[in-house]
Amino acid sequence: RMPTKRTPNQVLPTLQELASQIASALYRAQIYQENLIRQKMAQELAFAGRIQQSFLPNEIPQHQNWDFAATLIPARQTSGDFYDFVPLGNGRIGLVVADVADKGTGAALYMALSRTLIRTYAMQFPDEPAKALQLANERILSDTESDQFVTVFYGVLDLVNGRFTYANAGHNPIYLLGKETTSLPKTGIPLGIFEGMAWQQETIQIGVGESLILYSDGVSEAQNGKQEEFGEERMLAIAQQSANGSATAQKTAITQAISAFVGDAPQFDDITLMVATRLK
Structure with a gap:
């Protein structure tokens, strides 16, 4: 039907x-x-x-004349910051703190490349940090096509006499703490921006009882709930207060102060801190 x-x-x-x-x-x-x-x-x-x-050091170097401490607290699972201790032989060690201008997986890969190149050229030119940065810059630009860049502070420390020769590629100032506080400013632009660049290098003397404070801007720019920044002055004041202790004590005092200052506010940037104190 x-x-x-x-x-x-x-x-x-x-x-x-x-x-x-x-x-x-x-x-x-x-x-x-x-x-x-x-x-x-x-x-x-x-x-x-x-x-x-x-890619980070497995252990902190030990030396009878020096005390070293370092930490990296990433804001995410992957970080654009890194630090390194580069063994250079003949009583020398390279100190590196760097910050890739990005976050996430891309920054982590860029960080791995930068760290490898800096370490490679540092070992080839152990007395010329500026030369090492120049060669690393050229290779970064030839091997990548991104618009990322990396700020780097790299210095060569003589563990016997305390001589420290450094180059600063667009990184925030590093500080020498002693009877007075000395700033080690930029000696050139970041790596990965322009070809054919050269960096200046400077040499200072680190005395017994003095400390180098190396850090990324995640330390000074850490913000609390009121969007106030932790700041370099606060960092240096805390470092000075704990200057009679070990490098680890100074590092711990600063990181604990950052944590207390920030409170429950979210961490927006990686925090990297290295301290080198001359014992004798």
């Missing part, structure tokens, strides 16, 4: 139910896809974080 014709009012509920089921299925599929993307991103970040962590 002929099928019974259904009126629009009779068909409409069925169509509405079908549309609801389709919309629900599409929504579940979208949520599933978004979860997959988030899981993949989390896995990639964790992998990049492990790679980056492997």
Whole structure:
């Protein structure tokens, strides 16, 4: 027999139910896809974080004349900051603190390249930090096509006589703490911006009982809930107050002060801090 014709009012509920089921299925599929993307991103970040962590020193150098301490507190799983102790032989060690101008996986990979190149050229030219930075800059520019750059402070420390020769590629000032506080300012622009650049290098003498404070801007620019910055003056005051202790004591005093200052406010930038104190 002929099928019974259904009126629009009779068909409409069925169509509405079908549309609801389709919309629900599409929504579940979208949520599933978004979860997959988030899981993949989390896995990639964790992998990049492990790679980056492997590029940091496994241990802090030990020397009878010096006390060293360093820490890196990333704002995310992956960080653009790094520090390094480069063994140069003949009683010398290279001190590096650097900050890639980005965050995330791309910054971590750029950091790994920068750290490798700086270490390589530092070992090839152990008495010429400016030369090491110049060669690292040229290689970074030839091996990458990104608009990222990295600020670097690199110095060569003579562990016997306390002579310290450094170059500062666009990094924040480093400080020598003694009877007076001396700033070691920039001697050139960051790496990864222009080809054919040269950096100046300077030499200072570190006396017994004096300390070098090397840090990234995540220290001085750490903000509390009122968006006030921790600042260099506060950092230096705390370092001076703990100057009679070890390098570890100075590092710990500064990082604890940052934590207390920031409170529950989110951390927006990586915090890197290195202290080198001459004992004798």
